[in-house]
Amino acid sequence: MSTITFKTHQLTCHPDETLLDAMLRKNIDVPYNCKSGSCHTCLMRSSDQTPPVKAQEGLKPTQKQQNYFLACLCKPDQDMTITLPDAADKFITYGKVISKHPLSKDIIELKLECNNPLSFKAGQFVNLMKPDGVYRSYSIANTPNKNNIIEFHIRILPGGQFSEWIYNDLAIGDQIPITDAKGNCFYIPERQEQGxxxxxxxxxxxxxxxxxxxxxxxxxxxxxxxxxxxxxxxxxxxxxxxxxxxxxxxxxxxxxxxxxxxxxxxxxxxxxxxxxxxxxxxxxxxxxxxxxxxxxxxxxxxxxxxxxxxxxxxxxxxxxxxxxx
Ligand SMILES: Cc1cc2nc3c(=O)[nH]c(=O)nc-3n(C[C@H](O)[C@H](O)[C@H](O)COP(=O)(O)OP(=O)(O)OC[C@H]3O[C@@H](n4cnc5c(N)ncnc54)[C@H](O)[C@@H]3O)c2cc1C
Structure with a gap:
């Protein structure tokens, strides 16, 4: 039997029971549909353990690497702490603006130096927040580096709440809250001969x-x-x-x-x-x-x-x- 921690719940999953069934038995409200691994509606993520191999069948290699799994295929073999895919929308660090310059007429390059090391892969995205609490997603254009610098290319939309604020108001030295990095769109060094x-x-x-x-x-x-x-x-x-x-x-x-x-x-x-x-x-x-x-x-x-x-x-x-x- 494994003990599963999900938000404020702690539940027991029996040896032959799937995690999804254990959650439904406890009336925990989680998204699901086909219950057979096809629709991926019950996608979840383990924040502390590698999920069982079977629970990751059909997922992308980048999702597997980030400990995503399907609750309907998961028969846990150890205790796990789990979250919904994008639940961890916490602003975990600040980025200090170190440069901001135009790449084209309406696209600017923004470089932020993170207060704490941010774990990311080039191509993932983070949410950035402005002082009034409005936040937007931006993709990371560089690879991890020892200076903790992340680079963005931001298109300035006429009337855009966030992009115009970046263009008009954000100054060198300002600090912006940043979430953890999300998304599966990144390179993994597998099958390196692939086109x-x-x-x-x-x-x-x-x-x-x-x-x-x-x-x-x-x-x-x-x-x-x-x-x-x-x-x-x-x-x-x-x-x-x-x-x-x-x-x-x-x-x-x-x-x-x-x-x-x-x-x-x-x-x-x-x-x-x-x-x-x-x-x-x-x-x-x-x-x-x-x-x-x-x-x-x-x-x-x-x-x-x-x-x-x-x-x-x-x-x-x-x-x-x-x-x-
Ligand atoms: C995963 C993800 C990654 C992203 N990465 C990037 C990135 O790397 N770089 C980047 O520039 N953006 C990126 N975006 C988009 C970004 O998150 C914002 O949505 C975008 O910057 C607009 O925000 P805003 O507050 O300036 O505009 P808003 O205030 O949200 O919208 C401004 C106005 O623009 C209008 N508008 C809507 N669509 C268009 C359009 N296509 N052209 C012109 N006007 C339009 C709307 O009607 C609205 O009135 C990403 C989005 C996602 C979901």
Whole structure:
């Protein structure tokens, strides 16, 4: 028998009982649906133990690494403390603004130095909070470093409560509360010969740039294709940096896509997702990362699957404009 701690509850799970059944027996209100491991509605996370292998069947490797599991498949073999997937929305540290500068007409790079070391992978996101309590999610564009610096690319939306505050009011030296890092959209050094296809629009380059650097630092051997899209060339920030990286790294290929009317030389005409899926038609065995506009992400996820990518190998961060809590 195992003792399970969930919020203020402590319950006993019998040897042949699933964790979900034990919780339902105790009338604990948890989301669930199919009870057979298909729908993933009962996804939970252990904050102290590695869950049983069977309880992680069908999850993405990045979810497994973060101790996510399905309560309906979980027959615990030890005591565990568990949470709902995004329940841990605690502001755990502060970030001091150390730099803030424009990357394009409407995207700024913000660098924060964390008071305490923040455990994260490039490509995950954190919530940042402003003094009136409004908070928003932003993806981390760099890899962990000894100086505890995290970097963001933030698009300034006209009338945007948070992004305009960052642009107009946030000053060097100010401190911003930061949550722990969340999300499954990051690189793991498994199957390093796999092709990686990274597709992003606008500030969606932020997580992808982080994932790219992580993959290169970890000596990924397979081909890595990054396609960045914007309406015009001004939106394709970091163009020169990505181009020269592609010249230096044999397995890295960069395509800058313009969906507007004018396409200068060295840029590719078309939407980044459409160009990508025409360029690599058979995605069997590929790992796909999609970041940016929610419509682009949803549409491309489906298309990548139809072109052979396994669902488990498709990692997506849609930049929904309402915060997750
Ligand atoms: C997981 C995740 C990761 C994210 N990562 C990033 C990131 O790395 N970089 C980044 O810039 N953003 C990112 N976002 C989006 C970010 O969290 C905010 O939603 C965004 O910055 C807008 O917040 P705001 O308070 O400025 O705007 P809000 O005050 O929330 O909205 C401002 C106004 O913009 C309007 N609006 C809505 N959609 C659009 C649109 N597509 N274009 C123009 N106007 C619109 C709305 O109608 C609203 O009136 C991410 C979101 C998620 C969920």
């Amino acid at each position: 990686l296809l990274l597709i992003g629009t606008g500030s969606g380059l932020a997580p992808l740039a982080g994932i790219l650097m992580d993959a290169l630092e970890q000596k990924h051997t397979g081909p890595i294709h990054l396609l960045h899209g914007s309406k015009n060339k001004e939106g394709l920030y970091r163009f020169n940096e990505m181009k020269s990286l592609a010249e230096q790294q044999q397995n890295f290929h960069y395509t800058a896509c313009i969906s507007g009317d004018t396409t200068p030389e060295t840029y590719t005409r078309g939407r980044a997702n459409e160009v990508a899926l025409k360029k690599i038609t058979d995605l069997k065995g590929w790992r796909v990362y999609l970041c940016g506009h929610p419509d682009m992400v949803e549409q491309t996820k489906k298309q990548a699957f139809l072109q052979g990518a396994a669902m488990q190998d498709i990692y997506a961060d849609a930049f929904f404009l309402t915060p997750r809590s």
